[in-house]
Amino acid sequence: xxxxxxxxxxxxxxxxxxxxxxxxxxxxxxxxxxxxxxxxxxxxxxxxxxxxxxxxxxxxxxxxxxxxxxxxxxxxxxxxxxxxxxxxxxxxxxxxxxxxxxxxxxxxxxxxxxxxxxxxxxxxxxxxxxxxxxxxxxxxxxxxxxxxxxxxxxxxxxxxxxxxxxxxxxxxxxxxxxxxxxxxxxxxxxxxxxxxxxxxxxxxxxxxxxxxxxxxxxxxxxxxxxxxxxxxxxxxxxxxxxxxxxxxxxxxxxxxxxxxxxxxxxxxxxxxxxxxxxxxxxxxxxxxxxxxxxxxxxxxxxxxxxxxxxxxxxxxxxxxxxxxxx
Numbered sequence: 001x002x003x004x005x006x007x008x009x010x011x012x013x014x015x016x017x018x019x020x021x022x023x024x025x026x027x028x029x030x031x032x033x034x035x036x037x038x039x040x041x042x043x044x045x046x047x048x049x050x051x052x053x054x055x056x057x058x059x060x061x062x063x064x065x066x067x068x069x070x071x072x073x074x075x076x077x078x079x080x081x082x083x084x085x086x087x088x089x090x091x092x093x094x095x096x097x098x099x100x101x102x103x104x105x106x107x108x109x110x111x112x113x114x115x116x117x118x119x120x121x122x123x124x125x126x127x128x129x130x131x132x133x134x135x136x137x138x139x140x141x142x143x144x145x146x147x148x149x150x151x152x153x154x155x156x157x158x159x160x161x162x163x164x165x166x167x168x169x170x171x172x173x174x175x176x177x178x179x180x181x182x183x184x185x186x187x188x189x190x191x192x193x194x195x196x197x198x199x200x201x202x203x204x205x206x207x208x209x210x211x212x213x214x215x216x217x218x219x220x221x222x223x224x225x226x227x228x229x230x231x232x233x234x235x236x237x238x239x240x241x242x243x244x245x246x247x248x249x250x251x252x253x254x255x256x257x258x259x260x261x262x263x264x265x266x267x268x269x270x271x272x273x274x275x276x277x278x279x280x281x282x283x284x285x286x287x288x289x290x291x292x293x294x295x296x297x298x299x300x301x302x303x304x305x306x307x308x309x310x311x312x313x314x315x316x317x318x319x320x321x322x323x324x325x326x
Contacts, residue, residue, distance in 0.1 A: 002114035005087070005119065006102065006119040008119065011039075013124045019052075022188050032053070033083055034090075035076060037060075117192060119145055121149055123165075124152055128165060132308060146176065228246065228250065229245060229250065243303060244302070248299055251276055267285070269284040
């Protein structure tokens with residue numbers, strides 16, 4: 001029997017960092033798997049999770065529950081039938097709606113395959129101070145669907161965000177566990193909490209207003225042998241994503257890449273790129289900017305940006321191409 005947890009959270013809340021923290025606690029004798037879904041098609045989270053010791057399946061290009069749940073069913077079935085993991089962690093896109101995913105996970109189809117445990121929602125309390133986020137239906141419904149609330153990024157908390165979290169929890173917490181965390185560090189024992197949330201969730205409007213196309217393949221973007229780089233665009237729910245992938249012979253200027261990612265006029269930016277020193281990992285949400293270098297270079301370079309309106313993608317691309325050293 002496979003135990004399944006849904007790990008939700010809005011853009012930039014720290015879901016991937018939380019996943020890495022949980023995977024680091026995996027018992028040596030157990031087989032864990034991760035089903036990860038990103039709004040863009042490049043697959044940054046998959047690259048970051050590649051060395052986590054878990055079996056990884058990626059669903060790119062939007063919400064995994066769209067198109068009647070087909071992308072998610074295909075990915076879920078492949079993991080369950082091919083690998084039979086002891087535990088499966090599902091990370092939907094930060095713009096994903098939880099109702100359709102939970103409906104699928106609790107359907108008769110999967111009762112013989114797995115036990116659904118607690119849904120964890122990762123929250124940056126500062127998001128409660130931003131009306132654009134606070135009024136987003138996916139943000140509200142991710143919190144409403146949670147069995148356990150993870151108040152992440154306490155290392156960046158302010159008096160205002162503490163007050164906003166307290167006020168929200170008093171009104172909407174409904175006595176659900178609230179776990180304070182920094183850098184996504186939470187105890188893996190939380191995953192064994194039963195799924196108890198029986199509240200009725202509203203349908204997401206975007207599931208009725210538009211028809212999202214099924215990706216040609218349920219994998220992240222790849223380069224053809226003759227290509228040095230590619231760009232991919234995706235738009236839905238008022239957000240736009242633009243991503244780039246570069247081949248393994250392309251190196252980037254380290255300082256230039258840091259400055260470009262830090263100053264680009266977008267809400268969200270993530271990347272793992274090849275530099276002379278090895279690998280550069282960048283994660284930016286608004287003004288929060290994190291980076292690290294690692295000696296082992298990644299197999300290719302991947303960059304993804306997301307913005308809540310149209311961004312100057314062509315200008316940003318021209319600046320990016322000038323950062324290549326080779």
